[in-house]
Amino acid sequence: xxxEIPKAFDSNSKEKEIYKIWENSGLCRPEGIEELLxxxxxxxxxxxxxxxxxxxxxxxxxxGHMCGYSFQDAMxxxxxxxxxxxxxxPGKDHAGIQTETSFTKVLKEKGIDKWEMGKEEFxxxxxxxxxxNASNARExxxxxxxxxxxxxxLFTLDPKLTKIVYxxxxxxxxxxxxxxxxxxxxxxxxxxxxxxxxxxxxxxxxGIFAYIVYPFVEEExxxxxxxxxxxxxxxxxxxxxxxxxxxxxxxVNPQDTRYKEFVGKKVLLxxxxxxxxxxxxxxxxxxxxxxxxxxxxxxxxxxFEIGKKHGLEIINVINEEGKMTGSIPERFLGxxxxxxxxxxxxxxxxxxxxxxxxxxxxxxxxCERCRTAIEPIISNQWYVDVNPLAKKALExxxxxxxxxxxxxxxxxxxxxxxxxxxxxxxxxxxWGQRIPVxxxxxxxxxxxxxxxxxKDIAEFKKETGEEARGTGEIxxxxxxxxxxxxWEAEEDMFDTWFxxxxxxxxxxxxxxxxxxKKYYPTQVMETARDILFWWVxxxxxxxxxxxxxxxxxxxxxxxxxxxxxxxxxxxxxxxGVEPTEVINKYGADALRLWYFSDALPGSNAPVREEKxxxxxxxxxxxxxxxxxxxxxxDESELEKISNHELDMSLSRIKETQEHTIKVLKYLExxxxxxGAEAIREFFWHQLCDIWIEEIKGEIKDEEIGxxxxxxxxxxxxxxxxxxxxxxxxxxxxxxxxxxxxxVNLELAEGILMGEQIS
RNA sequence: GGGCGAUUAGCUCAGCUGGCUAGAGCAUCUCGUUUACACCGAGAGGGUCGUAGGUUCGAAUCCUACAUCGCCCACCA
Numbered sequence: 116x117x118x119e120i121p122k123a124f125d126s127n128s129k130e131k132e133i134y135k136i137w138e139n140s141g142l143c144r145p146e147g148i149e150e151l152l153x154x155x156x157x158x159x160x161x162x163x164x165x166x167x168x169x170x171x172x173x174x175x176x177x178x179g180h181m182c183g184y185s186f187q188d189a190m191x192x193x194x195x196x197x198x199x200x201x202x203x204x205p206g207k208d209h210a211g212i213q214t215e216t217s218f219t220k221v222l223k224e225k226g227i228d229k230w231e232m233g234k235e236e237f238x239x240x241x242x243x244x245x246x247x248n249a250s251n252a253r254e255x256x257x258x259x260x261x262x263x264x265x266x267x268x269l270f271t272l273d274p275k276l277t278k279i280v281y282x283x284x285x286x287x288x289x290x291x292x293x294x295x296x297x298x299x300x301x302x303x304x305x306x307x308x309x310x311x312x313x314x315x316x317x318x319x320x321x322g323i324f325a326y327i328v329y330p331f332v333e334e335e336x337x338x339x340x341x342x343x344x345x346x347x348x349x350x351x352x353x354x355x356x357x358x359x360x361x362x363x364x365x366x367v368n369p370q371d372t373r374y375k376e377f378v379g380k381k382v383l384l385x386x387x388x389x390x391x392x393x394x395x396x397x398x399x400x401x402x403x404x405x406x407x408x409x410x411x412x413x414x415x416x417x418x419f420e421i422g423k424k425h426g427l428e429i430i431n432v433i434n435e436e437g438k439m440t441g442s443i444p445e446r447f448l449g450x451x452x453x454x455x456x457x458x459x460x461x462x463x464x465x466x467x468x469x470x471x472x473x474x475x476x477x478x479x480x481x482c483e484r485c486r487t488a489i490e491p492i493i494s495n496q497w498y499v500d501v502n503p504l505a506k507k508a509l510e511x512x513x514x515x516x517x518x519x520x521x522x523x524x525x526x527x528x529x530x531x532x533x534x535x536x537x538x539x540x541x542x543x544x545x546w547g548q549r550i551p552v553x554x555x556x557x558x559x560x561x562x563x564x565x566x567x568x569x570k571d572i573a574e575f576k577k578e579t580g581e582e583a584r585g586t587g588e589i590x591x592x593x594x595x596x597x598x599x600x601x602w603e604a605e606e607d608m609f610d611t612w613f614x615x616x617x618x619x620x621x622x623x624x625x626x627x628x629x630x631x632k633k634y635y636p637t638q639v640m641e642t643a644r645d646i647l648f649w650w651v652x653x654x655x656x657x658x659x660x661x662x663x664x665x666x667x668x669x670x671x672x673x674x675x676x677x678x679x680x681x682x683x684x685x686x687x688x689x690x691g692v693e694p695t696e697v698i699n700k701y702g703a704d705a706l707r708l709w710y711f712s713d714a715l716p717g718s719n720a721p722v723r724e725e726k727x728x729x730x731x732x733x734x735x736x737x738x739x740x741x742x743x744x745x746x747x748x749d750e751s752e753l754e755k756i757s758n759h760e761l762d763m764s765l766s767r768i769k770e771t772q773e774h775t776i777k778v779l780k781y782l783e784x785x786x787x788x789x790g791a792e793a794i795r796e797f798f799w800h801q802l803c804d805i806w807i808e809e810i811k812g813e814i815k816d817e818e819i820g821x822x823x824x825x826x827x828x829x830x831x832x833x834x835x836x837x838x839x840x841x842x843x844x845x846x847x848x849x850x851x852x853x854x855x856x857x858v859n860l861e862l863a864e865g866i867l868m869g870e871q872i873s
Numbered sequence: 874g875g876g877c878g879a880u881u882a883g884c885u886c887a888g889c890u891g892g893c894u895a896g897a898g899c900a901u902c903u904c905g906u907u908u909a910c911a912c913c914g915a916g917a918g919g920g921u922c923g924u925a926g927g928u929u930c931g932a933a934u935c936c937u938a939c940a941u942c943g944c945c946c947a948c949c950a
Contacts, residue, residue: 122912123912313946324950351950417949417950419948420948523877523878527878527944527946530876531876681885712885712887712897712898713886719879719885721884721885723884723898729912733912735910738909738910743910744909745909789887792887792897795897795898803910811909
């Protein structure tokens, strides 16, 4: 018997130790693998690259992140062990609005107000906050065994990356793909920023449906209406009475016999006391409400379109903070929309213009981050015309240059590309990358000139009361031009996805970068399916645009990790599972195995502790079987065994080789569940249950050092080593631990991570 | 309203291009203190593969309806 080896595998202490060995080996770098292959005279195959999804540096990693890392790492280790210089490129995301929201909350808990703190100080502290989180995240990544190249780790706000992001912006602007436009946008009154359509969610909420009479201007019409409808005007139904202050028209369907005769007539908008016309539009639903729609182009996307079609005036009555503004009766100025709605309803009711109020439930848009109701308002923002980019991305999918697993998600992606809308990329935030633009004179002047095409710049002062002070031109650049004149900086930030959309090539140094030349395009993008449109779609569009090549050939979307009862994990429900706790309890390998068998693309995976426990048992089985084999080898036999020439035609050896080939195939085809099942089945039920028992019997009566023993033990050892290799991508810690035990006895060399499977 | 997907043992799922007497893990039950491992071993029970049709020599696997569930997208006042 050799030295004492503990009966149970102590994952807690071993894992840390093993990770250090990997880290110090240099094998996490593709150069390390290249070097190793060269030394051993082996063929260096094509590089394998995964640019890892950078987690948001605003919180600890959750169990879903760990899932991604497990798959990425398994893919990487498999490639590394089959001759490919492998780069798993890690990073951290500044995550724009998300981090700004969460850090603002952190400050609030400390009683600090972001607005009092000011932009610069906020940025500084937010940076420190992010760095702290990034460092935690890095530790967690290592805990699951992620063999990433941390010498290349990047943060999305790294100046090197920012430069690349800016260059893309300049190029797109010059080619007319990026432009400034005045449109109706999603404004979050709480975050005080514009949001892209995709950054909003829909939720059913309770609301009101108010029926309001807009009396006709002409006596004659009033009479006619009274006869027909019993009131002296046309009745509109609305969920948002406060927007009536910004109404420009009432629209009816031209086919609607009730209102036909009134088209072209005028009504007096109550309270605001403005005359507005009745217009006809075939898009109006006769069945809905009263069939007459109050049109508020400034505060409803539908109305905005109708307004554009009919050349209606846009009247802003709600500002960026969700408060009443503009040319409205003074008593409403500054009110919250809800407050204003109530006040209006009261006044209308007193005037006898309110028919009724129904309580209803309806879908509204809310901010994805803070769940505040979105306020549609008109504003000037920066847009990307993504249409031509989406067309190219579609082509790439059609040609099979990029494949999405599972295939259903590929269809969803195609659908997204087919129905894509202009992408609003400007955000009124403090945290992120500033849009690198300067305005001669002022931003206001620039927008005014754009909106008032043909007008003389002299009119600017007349209309706005401000001096022009410049030409309104745009200058592109991080710093202001050094010439005379006044340049106003664009203060808006980029949507975080504008920079992360460039992640696959920006992290590789961009076009011309050494790493870019070697590692772009990458092979796999492994991520969660909930950011398919936000991120994967953007990376494809921007990657194809900038580099002419799709950034990755396979998109692998792992399953959704759920709470034990099958519900979504969420902070508010408190049903989250802490990955660190799971790892401490059962070990990283056990958790990884669970992902591989349960969190496949297209599936939902409720976290079941018993299953992870079962995997821990398997890991321990590996440990004990190895321990048994080692304990059976007498010290005096070590040399004989390591020099023994094995007969490769033995049936157990051949079966093991076939098994290895089978598992390699599974790995190649991303069938991790089948792979995990196969290694378990083979190791446990073939090697342990049958072969070890057989060999036990075969050598029972043999003397130590005998030919028979050396042969059998060599065979067993060879089978063990083969198993360790093929199991390594799945369960790297336990396999490397055993390998290192073998190294100590001079029964193996080097580091398992760098071993080649053949 | 549009798109996508699911429906197989108590639970979570495998079952690819039709040939299974339908599998795994976990759970359940019985037996076992054999010096690798009780984080173990030997064994058992448990499913008319959502429903109804169709194609076929043959269907969990292909087709068509229906039912139920889930996810995503969408400006219905």
